[in-house]
Amino acid sequence: MASNLYSMTEFLPTKYHLQSLCCGASYPDTNWELQCPQLHQPSLIRAIYDVRQLKVHAGNPGLYKFSDWLPIERVLEGSGAPVTYKSEGLSKLLGLDQLYITFNGYWPERGAFMKSGTFKECEAYSVCARKNSSNGTMVVASAGNTARAFARVCSQNKIPLLLTIPLDNIGALWFDHPLDPCVRIIACESGGDYFDAIYLSNLAVELEGFYPEGGAKNVARRDGMGTTVLSAVTTIGKIPDYYFQAIGSGTGAIAAWEANLRFLEDGRFGSNKMKLMLSQNAPFLPIKEAWDLRSPAMLPIDDGMARKQVTEINAKVLSNRKPPYGLKGGLYDALMDAGGTILAATNQEAGKAAELFLKYEGNDVEPAAAVAVASLIKAVEENLVEKNGVIMLNITGGGLEKFKKENNINYQAPEKIFALDADPLATKREIAGMFR
Numbered sequence: 001m002a003s004n005l006y007s008m009t010e011f012l013p014t015k016y017h018l019q020s021l022c023c024g025a026s027y028p029d030t031n032w033e034l035q036c037p038q039l040h041q042p043s044l045i046r047a048i049y050d051v052r053q054l055k056v057h058a059g060n061p062g063l064y065k066f067s068d069w070l071p072i073e074r075v076l077e078g079s080g081a082p083v084t085y086k087s088e089g090l091s092k093l094l095g096l097d098q099l100y101i102t103f104n105g106y107w108p109e110r111g112a113f114m115k116s117g118t119f120k121e122c123e124a125y126s127v128c129a130r131k132n133s134s135n136g137t138m139v140v141a142s143a144g145n146t147a148r149a150f151a152r153v154c155s156q157n158k159i160p161l162l163l164t165i166p167l168d169n170i171g172a173l174w175f176d177h178p179l180d181p182c183v184r185i186i187a188c189e190s191g192g193d194y195f196d197a198i199y200l201s202n203l204a205v206e207l208e209g210f211y212p213e214g215g216a217k218n219v220a221r222r223d224g225m226g227t228t229v230l231s232a233v234t235t236i237g238k239i240p241d242y243y244f245q246a247i248g249s250g251t252g253a254i255a256a257w258e259a260n261l262r263f264l265e266d267g268r269f270g271s272n273k274m275k276l277m278l279s280q281n282a283p284f285l286p287i288k289e290a291w292d293l294r295s296p297a298m299l300p301i302d303d304g305m306a307r308k309q310v311t312e313i314n315a316k317v318l319s320n321r322k323p324p325y326g327l328k329g330g331l332y333d334a335l336m337d338a339g340g341t342i343l344a345a346t347n348q349e350a351g352k353a354a355e356l357f358l359k360y361e362g363n364d365v366e367p368a369a370a371v372a373v374a375s376l377i378k379a380v381e382e383n384l385v386e387k388n389g390v391i392m393l394n395i396t397g398g399g400l401e402k403f404k405k406e407n408n409i410n411y412q413a414p415e416k417i418f419a420l421d422a423d424p425l426a427t428k429r430e431i432a433g434m435f436r
């Protein structure tokens with residue numbers, strides 16, 4: 001125990017370097033790199049860790065027990081970690097022998113303490129602890145849950161942050177504490193979606209003093225999400241056969257695949273790759289439509305149609321129109337390498353699945369996680385999984401209703417709302433004006 005406590009007070013920065021998937025170049029993480037410094041073809045970069053065999057540092061707080069495989073130089077206050085347990089209720093219902101649930105959210109009885117309720121907290125606590133996080137204001141675009149997670153971490157640790165979010169998703173911004181003034185929020189008007197929020201964030205980062213968080217391109221974000229798999233594999237003792245998750249951008253699935261590759265090098269947990277059993281909320285299915293045709297690029301999307309479909313889905317966080325799909329090391333590569341499929345679930349199917357989860361496992365799940373549960377049910381019905389296989393169900397958010405019931409919640413309004421057809425220069429001037 002003493003050595004654990006010691007490691008908590010004496011946290012040493014993780015040893016790692018970065019590597020481009022386009023050309024294989026290796027370099028130190030000195031400049032908040034989000035892409036190959038040679039500016040080659042669109043490609044992800046990866047963190048390569050000195051420690052090849054993962055040790056769980058139980059003395060580190062929250063998420064940071066997985067610091068061996070996180071590109072970080074410090075630990076922050078207030079994080080929770082994913083919790084993996086063997087299902088009894090749902091597994092019996094579905095006739096599965098080895099269903100493991102990795103729960104991200106709020107469930108103190110199971111040791112889950114993510115107070116913003118979703119695995120976006122894994123990203124936020126990892127990104128904000130990354131080496132060389134620049135001086136200036138970090139800009140994050142979000143469909144909702146990511147915004148809540150980053151707002152929480154940055155407020156708690158006094159990290160300057162500008163959030164851009166669709167006004168239609170503003171209900172996702174609830175907190176149990178008032179936000180520190182270092183967190184600022186702007187929105188695109190009603191009718192706009194995640195992509196419109198990204199457009200706003202792109203304008204902001206053109207201003208001096210702002211830098212992009214980077215989304216899927218940020219190694220800290222992906223490896224933070226990958227801790228769900230680190231939790232599962234270290235709990236189960238082996239790499240699962242199947243990985244179930246609902247996807248918006250698919251970044252979580254890429255991260256899961258990358259964590260899997262690290263475990264292959266680790267060597268102690270098997271030599272298989274998890275089949276990626278991913279799901280989207282019908283009728284918004286752009287990634288499914290591309291993958292079903294095995295198209296290495298996203299298909300052309302009609303923006304008006306996409307916005308309309310997004311208004312129809314309950315899982316608003318699954319509404320990314322420009323996912324990191326076709327770039328090197330992206331979702332297409334992950335699916336080609338690991339194998340898998342993309343399923344669809346309607347609002348109704350997801351709603352039913354959420355009821356079953358509450359009844360048989362004992363906690364509420366948010367709409368995106370409900371889509372994943374629905375897709376698991378469907379996969380079992382359609383014999384897409386072997387019933388004695390090791391299945392990991394990534395519950396990406398849950399216990400939100402429980403947390404809201406047990407705590408005093410305040411909603412946060414945006415400081416400014418921008419029209420979808422606003423003049424870009426005027427928009428930039430207004431954003432700059434907020435920080436004067």
Ligand SMILES: [Zn+2]
Nearest residue numbers: 022023036040
């Ligand atoms: Zn390169």
